[in-house]
């Protein structure tokens with residue numbers, strides 16, 4: 034996207050115009066604004082502690098690659114804090130290998146620790162096997178592949194972060210992702226979950242490492258641009274299972290509406306910021322307890338990971 038305009042902040046040529054405030058930005062100012070917004074987001078939601086160990090989930094996609102790069106620059110000013118990278122290998126043939134390659138490349142470039150955990154090693158089955166065993170969606174299989182993958186990815190990322198001694202997990206979820214999650218909870222009428230979606234990392238159970246999304250207020254288009262102007266290579270192909278996700282419909286709505294209303298996602302996220310304190314006064318009917326099998330946090334007797342494992346093993350027998 035090349036535009037013949039001058040930067041709104043200096044005399045250089047602009048390389049990007051932000052649709053929501055019409056600011057034209059040169060390369061230097063674009064980078065500066067991105068980094069400063071992440072800094073502000075971290076401060077606003079008290080995401081990191083001073084002497085913390087931050088585990089960044091790095092899939093190899095644009096969001097996680099950009100996040101790793103930006104956080105390294107931001108945290109450079111805080112030598113007492115430390116960044117470690119975690120990659121989860123779900124076991125998706127023809128897809129994960131490439132993401133892993135980009136993840137490794139950037140972690141090495143930034144000279145960080147890299148910890149790799151896999152579904153196969155920690156769960157016993159990789160995602161391709163799980164989907165094959167559970168069968169075709171709509172017939173034997175109840176949910177889309179992303180639901181099963183999500184259950185295990187969340188569980189494993191938490192386990193990995195705990196194992197490497199991190200006190201917070203940072204993920205690359207961006208402004209549109211966040212708006213999408215909020216809208217999905219509204220559509221489902223899940224006010225409890227809507228209140229729990231808290232950008233302040235919170236310790237809600239002894240086994241759960243709190244989460245942070247430093248890109249909560251950063252639009253996807255700017256993340257793509259950041260990768261482009263800083264020469265950050267990332268995985269561009271979509272996961273082969275993505276076609277099964279319900280998320281797609283809400284996502285399409287967001288990107289379509291955003292063309293006419295560039296402030297859309299900011300409004301949704303800021304709205305949730307305002308309404309969240311009220312939603313959090315609603316008492317949960319179920320409390321978190323330890324899974325009877327693995328000890329991880331769950332509202333049921335078994336966590337979803339152990340539930341899935343039992344299901345797979347019962348089919349396998």
Ligand SMILES: [Zn+2]
Pocket residue numbers: 040041042043044045058059060061062
């Ligand atoms: Zn400039």
Ligand SMILES: [Zn+2]
Pocket residue numbers: 324325326327328329335336337338339340
């Ligand atoms: Zn369990």
